[in-house]
Amino acid sequence: MVAALFLPGCLIAMMTLATTAPGAEPPRMETLQFDSKRSSAQFSVKVFWMIPVDGQFGGLRGEVVVDHFSSQARVDARIDADGVTMRRSAYENWVKSAEFFDVERYPEIRFHSDSFPISRLHGGGDLPGVLTMRGIEQSVLFQVQPSTCDRPAIDCDVMADGTVRRSEFGMTTRRASLSDKVELSFSVRIVAPAARAPEPMTRPPQ
Numbered sequence: 001m002v003a004a005l006f007l008p009g010c011l012i013a014m015m016t017l018a019t020t021a022p023g024a025e026p027p028r029m030e031t032l033q034f035d036s037k038r039s040s041a042q043f044s045v046k047v048f049w050m051i052p053v054d055g056q057f058g059g060l061r062g063e064v065v066v067d068h069f070s071s072q073a074r075v076d077a078r079i080d081a082d083g084v085t086m087r088r089s090a091y092e093n094w095v096k097s098a099e100f101f102d103v104e105r106y107p108e109i110r111f112h113s114d115s116f117p118i119s120r121l122h123g124g125g126d127l128p129g130v131l132t133m134r135g136i137e138q139s140v141l142f143q144v145q146p147s148t149c150d151r152p153a154i155d156c157d158v159m160a161d162g163t164v165r166r167s168e169f170g171m172t173t174r175r176a177s178l179s180d181k182v183e184l185s186f187s188v189r190i191v192a193p194a195a196r197a198p199e200p201m202t203r204p205p206q
Contacts, residue, residue, distance in 0.1 A: 038189040058083015082107035161185040
């Protein structure tokens with residue numbers, strides 16, 4: 001279960017998080033890992049189109065690949081469907097069954113984003129990509145919420161949410177009582193990269 005843009009001068013600092021030592025240049029491509037202990041994913045579906053039934057996925061892992069040259073990034077997120085927790089164990093068993101997430105065959109949900117401007121993590125906006133659930137790939141569109149801090153994903157969560165239709169992923173039962181729309185939401189932190197030491201200066205030949 002990804003606009004307004006931030007100040008251009010903050011693009012690099014936002015993803016490298018100002019950790020590059022003075023005089024050191026960041027690599028063009030950099031991969032930053034999700035902080036799995038502080039990242040999470042949730043879902044919600046309505047019964048009789050009124051009563052929400054909520055659940056928490058078992059975990060959220062992934063990475064952000066940053067292209068510093070173009071100030072673009074893309075996300076690869078992996079969601080643990082097998083570890084879903086809900087208020088009632090009967091609900092958990094149901095959403096894990098073949099009728100819903102079918103975790104025995106598809107324990108993981110995956111999201112690959114398209115490339116997007118790094119600044120979108122600050123100002124919010126569209127995050128398009130491909131969601132793979134129950135072995136079925138579908139184009140989806142999530143919305144990144146505007147950040148509440150200067151260093152998104154480090155000092156505060158990056159929040160994103162969106163709606164998918166369960167029928168598009170092979171979940172076609174209980175149409176009379178269960179909404180086709182499933183709300184997905186994500187809260188992401190990343191592991192801060194270590195500061196880079198500047199390249200040692202070499203003495204020119206005499």
